[in-house]
Amino acid sequence: MTHAIRLTEVSKVYDPNGSAVRALDGVSIALRRGTFTAVMGPSGSGKSTFLNCAAGLDRPTSGSVSLGDIELSGLTEVELTEVRRQRIGFIFQAYNLLSALTVEENVTLPLRLADRKTDRAFLHEVLTAVGLGDHLKRRPSELSGGQQQRVAVARALITHPDVVVADEPTGALDSRSSKQVLELLRHIVDTMGQTVLMVTHDPVAASFADSVVFLADGRLAGELPKPTPEQVAARMTHLGEW
Numbered sequence: 249m250t251h252a253i254r255l256t257e258v259s260k261v262y263d264p265n266g267s268a269v270r271a272l273d274g275v276s277i278a279l280r281r282g283t284f285t286a287v288m289g290p291s292g293s294g295k296s297t298f299l300n301c302a303a304g305l306d307r308p309t310s311g312s313v314s315l316g317d318i319e320l321s322g323l324t325e326v327e328l329t330e331v332r333r334q335r336i337g338f339i340f341q342a343y344n345l346l347s348a349l350t351v352e353e354n355v356t357l358p359l360r361l362a363d364r365k366t367d368r369a370f371l372h373e374v375l376t377a378v379g380l381g382d383h384l385k386r387r388p389s390e391l392s393g394g395q396q397q398r399v400a401v402a403r404a405l406i407t408h409p410d411v412v413v414a415d416e417p418t419g420a421l422d423s424r425s426s427k428q429v430l431e432l433l434r435h436i437v438d439t440m441g442q443t444v445l446m447v448t449h450d451p452v453a454a455s456f457a458d459s460v461v462f463l464a465d466g467r468l469a470g471e472l473p474k475p476t477p478e479q480v481a482a483r484m485t486h487l488g489e490w
């Protein structure tokens with residue numbers, strides 16, 4: 249199995265008050281294991297819908313999504329929740345850490361929710377990789393935004409997920425902290441063989457990926473391997489307002 253995620257002819261139609269919005273329109277793509285993919289496109293082009301369908305947070309109206317050899321559309325809600333918990337790591341713009349918990353408790357929370365034991369050696373490895381080995385007992389309020397997002401990266405990694413999905417992970421960070429988080433995502437792909445899927449508006453962020461996938465009006469509008477910020481920006485300008 250070389251693909252971490254495969255979408256086949258995925259469409260998603262929202263129907264608020266009867267005026268249907270086709271957020272995704274026949275998207276087919278496969279993401280290889282151990283690769284870092286960025287998703288870009290104008291506002292409203294379907295990036296979040298794409299990420300949510302790929303990660304089992306939302307169900308397509310038609311088409312299929314498979315995570316490894318698991319076909320998500322065949323799962324019940326309970327099974328889907330279990331797949332998300334065990335096989336996908338999530339990173340959001342707003343960190344979503346629990347303020348009452350320490351760094352260590354936040355990072356190991358997905359394991360406790362899944363009733364799994366913490367592998368102390370791997371916890372140490374992950375916290376060292378994100379540069380927070382000395383901050384185990386701190387609480388989120390005692391950390392910078394960049395440090396909090398690195399806790400979120402550690403939390404996403406702790407279950408050994410098949411794929412890490414990140415929705416605008418640097419959207420709330422200054423450029424220095426952004427760079428650290430992006431270098432960290434690059435690092436987990438290069439050294440741990442993780443698969444990362446990231447939505448971003450930022451051509452510099454996208455340039456850390458192996459490949460950028462462009463969306464326009466819910467459809468795939470090209471792919472750019474080995475992207476540079478300049479190439480990404482030029483493509484985005486070509487796609488219209490962003």
Ligand SMILES: Nc1ncnc2c1ncn2[C@@H]1O[C@H](COP(=O)(O)OP(=O)(O)OP(=O)(O)O)[C@@H](O)[C@H]1O
Nearest residue numbers: 262263264269271290291292293294295296297298
């Ligand atoms: N829950 C929903 N109900 C109705 N329409 C929705 C819903 N979610 C998204 N849409 C619509 O689907 C389209 C795609 O939205 P989506 O959020 O995926 O785009 P996006 O590229 O992530 O946008 P942005 O860059 O602004 O975050 C938009 O037209 C949006 O208004």
